[in-house]
Amino acid sequence: MSHFINNKSEQVDKSNTDDAYTLGPLQVGLPCCMPEPLIRVDNLSLHYGLKPALEDVSLDIYKGCITALIGPSGCGKTSFLSVLNRLTDLIPDCRISGNVHYDTMDLRHPALDVQRLRRDIGMIFQKPVPFPLSIRRNIELPLREHGMSKQAGLNDVVQQVLQDVGLWEEVKNRLESPALALSGGQQQRLCIARALALQPKVLLMDEPCSALDPISSGVVEDLIQRLRGKYTVVIVTHNLAQARRIANYAGFFWIKDQRAGCLIEFGQCKQIFEAPVHELTAAYVNGSRG
């Protein structure tokens, strides 16, 4: 993945065979039984100004799996996600220490091509953010930005990703109408489609269902399930039942000493929910704390 670094862009990585992959209708991928770390985080700490937000977090994100991050509000889960696609760059006086690697690439390298990285590591926000453009332009905009300009190709991708998220039948006759006129659930699926259009390897999801009604939430949850295997998903959720249903791995964050968030326990989802090691985890997943 050294082509991410600007000054070594001529080197092409041989190990990355996924480049030939074209989006087809999504199928449920293989259950992730090959725990191969794609993102490795070591001793990550994060400060906003003088205020610590994360302290000494170390965990691995496994390729093709769904990793759920759970814990109370304000314990740094969203900050953690923002580190992984360098969205923290947008926040002035945000300081990060520790090591974060994506595949073989140092995510904190100053010369990292951030735009290229964010194409590989997409993000879905809690509140869906369709741009004030037409449905079609919403998906085309990032594609054009990343160098795809042939209209025929764009049309194909638009149809493909909208089918992938199950939105095609609902919007195929009004692709030119404003995206903001869609319902909340449709908007969120459009945002996922827009992220999928860039053929990312990783999707970071920050409470993607919490602003949606239960039915839309269920649709999006099914969609996330179907992403397993083809994409590596990291999802922050406050819905413990949801985490339990969809995740392969789970990490439990907690606010230590009233100041910084930290990772209390990380492991297989089943183990976190059924046999937590730490007493805080047990209290949280049983609903008696947090």
Place this chain on the structure above:
Amino acid sequence: MFLSRTDRQLAALLQGCALLAATIVLLILLFLIKESWPVLQHVALTRFVIDASWHPVQGLYQLTPMLSATLYSTLGAVVLATPLGIASALFSRYFAPPFIAGCYRRLIELLAGIPSVVYGFWGLITLAPLIGRLHPPGVSLLTGILVLTLMILPTVALTADAALAAVPLAYVRGAAALGLSRWGLISGVALPAARSGIIAGTLLAAGRAIGETMAVLMVVGNVVQQPQSLLDSVRTLTANIALEMAYATGVHRAALFVSGLALMVMVLVLVSTAELLSRKRHYG
């Protein structure tokens, strides 16, 4: 609709204000028509276009040279000031470090506060001789356009800046998360989102340019003639009124009020156009 007592009082107060404002505009329009009536009564509207010249005392009422002068100077100033103003807003919003952006904004606000006579004076003393070197006499349509551009630039820049500031932060984060460059964010998301605000600001600036009298009067030469080039002297409708009102009586005076009416119609057309423009393809 149910309204509580305070809401009812507030509604009554606001209705009163709105009614007052609307009445004043209508009264001004009525007054203009009334005052220009002595001319409008006897003179066909076409005479304002086909008459040989503007000599109201001799009964010649051609307004087109002045209409064109107002139109060209406004159009020129808007065409120059809009891209400059938007560029200025983009600089302070997306490219300047916060401290510089703050200072820069204060500076633009200062520019907006300079009285128009000062702009006119500067244009006459500095700009006109410069353009005069290119082609005498220097006081010309071009000088007027440049002075007007400078005058309406802060309006465009500040309203565009405010419109861009109102673009939700979520769009900025969303665009960044999709790997969009800063220009991709600006052209693809921020400008479309800020579109109606920027159009409103440009309209406000155009209104100011149409109505500006003193500064323009000082730098355009005030010769009543159809401009053949940017370097010709011209007279705008507003300048026409200001120059002749002191000694105009009878039909002459009424003819000046027709100039005022023509200005009002121009502003009306401008407002309606802008309204249509901002309605079309609106995705807010």
